[in-house]
Amino acid sequence: MKSFAQSGRKRTRRRAAANPRPARTARFPRLVGTCADAAAALARLRVAIVGCGSVGGRVALHLARCGVRGLVLIDPKKYRPVSLLTHECYTETIGQNKADVMATVCRSICPDLEVRVYVKPVQDLLLSDLVEADVVVMATDNLPAEVDTGQRCIWLGKPLVHAALHGETLTASVRFFLNSDGQGPCPACLFGPQEWRDHDANLRRYSCDGTAHDPCLEGTGVVPTRSLSFLCAMSADLATNQVIRHALGLGRSVGDTMVEYNGYTHRTVVVPLGRNSNCPCEHVQYRVVRSTRQISDLTMRELVEMAGANHKSRDLLLQIPNMRWIDQMTCKCGAVTVVRHFQPYGDLCTKKCQTCKRIVVAGPMDASGAVATAAFDSVLDVPIRRLGARAMSQATLRDANRAWLIVPAHREARQ
């Protein structure tokens, strides 16, 4: 313990009483091979974590302590009594949502950390919900969530760090998918026949009850992941190491590699990850376009011009989440009623037939999720809001070769 002058001690105590928080960089090492402002680089980093359980929860804690700028925490599940065996949780938190609890703990570690929480499966997020993240960490034992997260990260060009473990062999592994151009590997690229069988079993359960819940529950044919607390921690530690290495450019690139540690042999292997040309995911990267105006205030012409696309192009398609476009409806009498309106999925669209005066209801054949912008000709200069899509936080455009994601310029972090 260093000694210090009496006056200095008084001043230090007074400051400590007013502000017990340590400086973010008080324990930050001078990492070999980095510039002096490595901590400042981390202070700009925003990381999304899909799955805040025994591995993802610990990654969140590590990153909060490393002094990152922000975290997006995604998990629909709650702590159960059995979580005490593997998670960073205590009896007081049983029954509470994992992402919510981790957000509270991370904020208590670092009050100026920006934290956004989604208490829902990753499949229910909008693409734009992940657009501000610099890196996505995935730590879930749910295979459909892995495929879905992998697909979103390809589209958005986000590096994806997949932390996993195998309890029986004391193996912790981390795969780093760089997603620099959409042409690299993704989690689904690495699936074998058994993974696809488990994926399909899990998907059937997901579609039945609408939640991506614990696969350990009956009826899925999928057994729960069994692990030991320290192995979960090791997987989280390796994953955080890869995030930090990538963010600060430490050592050789970790992009498109897998690192695996085995507790029996103490052997660590690093292998490159390759793309599977038969992967069912769409290996196309979206160009993200930020609109300074509300998207629903834009006209279709403005939206398309903002993306640098051509609205007359026959293969240019627009998609708005949870909305379908109804161009026209055909009555049983044969008369056609022009609608040209967006309609939320699940809402009935009815019009009175001008010929026979019967009520016409839009059927599946009248509606489409993706609409060709060429179909907008007469409403090209009408704000999208007036075409029925009032509250929208993203729109996507795509043609045969390219894809664009249009999002508002500033998305406020929801606390």
Ligand SMILES: [Zn+2]
């Ligand atoms: Zn793939």
Ligand SMILES: [Zn+2]
């Ligand atoms: Zn009619």
